[in-house]
Amino acid sequence: MANSSNPLHQSHNPLIIAMKGHPGTGKSTLARALAATLGLPLLDKDDIRSCTISLQLLLPQSQSQPLLNDLSYRTLFEIARTQVRLGLSVILDSPLSNKSRLDEVVALGAQRVIVVDCRPGDEMEWRRRLEERGREEGGTQGHKPASWEELLRLKEGYKGCDEYDVGEKAKRIVIDTTAVGVTTEDMVMRVLQFINSDADLVVLGREPYIT
Numbered sequence: 001m002a003n004s005s006n007p008l009h010q011s012h013n014p015l016i017i018a019m020k021g022h023p024g025t026g027k028s029t030l031a032r033a034l035a036a037t038l039g040l041p042l043l044d045k046d047d048i049r050s051c052t053i054s055l056q057l058l059l060p061q062s063q064s065q066p067l068l069n070d071l072s073y074r075t076l077f078e079i080a081r082t083q084v085r086l087g088l089s090v091i092l093d094s095p096l097s098n099k100s101r102l103d104e105v106v107a108l109g110a111q112r113v114i115v116v117d118c119r120p121g122d123e124m125e126w127r128r129r130l131e132e133r134g135r136e137e138g139g140t141q142g143h144k145p146a147s148w149e150e151l152l153r154l155k156e157g158y159k160g161c162d163e164y165d166v167g168e169k170a171k172r173i174v175i176d177t178t179a180v181g182v183t184t185e186d187m188v189m190r191v192l193q194f195i196n197s198d199a200d201l202v203v204l205g206r207e208p209y210i211t
Contacts, residue, residue, distance in 0.1 A: 015089040015195070016080065016110040018170075020096040021118035022155065022162075023145050024130030026177035030118060031093040033184045034191060038089075043079055045094035048072040049143050056143070068143075073101060081108050099164040106169045113170040116191055122178035 017034060021027040028044065035042035049072040056064045076094060083090045089110070096102055096115070106113055120126035127148045134146025145151040155162075166172045173194040175187055 013111040014084045014087055015112045015114065016084070016105060016108060017089070017091045017114050017116060017191075017195075018096055018102070018105050019091070019093045019116050019118065020102075020172075021177075022095060022097075023151060024126055024133060025118040025120050026129065027116070027118040028093055029184060030116065030175070030177065030187055030191075031091055033188050034116075035091050037188050037192070038091075040089050040091050041083060042091045042093060043076055043083075045072050045076045045092075046144065048075045053143070065143075073104070077104050077108060080105075084108050084110050095162075097158055098161040099167075102164070102166060102170065106167075114191075114195055115166050115170050115172040117172055117174045118177045119174055120178040121176040125178040 017031075017040070019027040019031045028046070031042055031044070034040070049068065052068045052071065056068055059067065073094065076092065080090050080092055092105065094101070096105070102113075102115065120129075130145065130151060131147055137144075137146070145154055171194075173191060175190070176182075177187070
């Protein structure tokens, strides 16, 4: 439930909370919980990408994936830009898989940018969640990995570009979204504490699994 006394609720100094992480890491679950707690608009790249499936069927796969992915990001950022111009804080849910995407977020003009980097420390749990979602969503609508093998191919395609320093214009909190005994509510509270702190980087949970 949104807290009307929350200083971000009607701020004229907009904040962008930008989620970051691979598919199945739990970033969307955390993003929704943050949006509900703070009463902020949540913009999800996957919602936009899902609306382009009809276009995907008209294009060769080699062209459709990069073209529609870029279109989805551009649409996401333009909608976010409107919110920021109105003085509204916003939460962006996307993989944010390379530095250029973060640079686009920073360029939206919010006073502060907080990157919530979701990194599951338990690979087996991460795999279970990913494949369970794939089964439930019937292949995740053709634009998200539905199996561990598909995820590994996606990560390989990044060639390390998803590992980057956020720079001086953003702050980053890293959360192990599979940490035992840590609930989504716990993660929300830690993100809120980080927003109110002056730290440049906080790592929560044990050291994440990284290939």
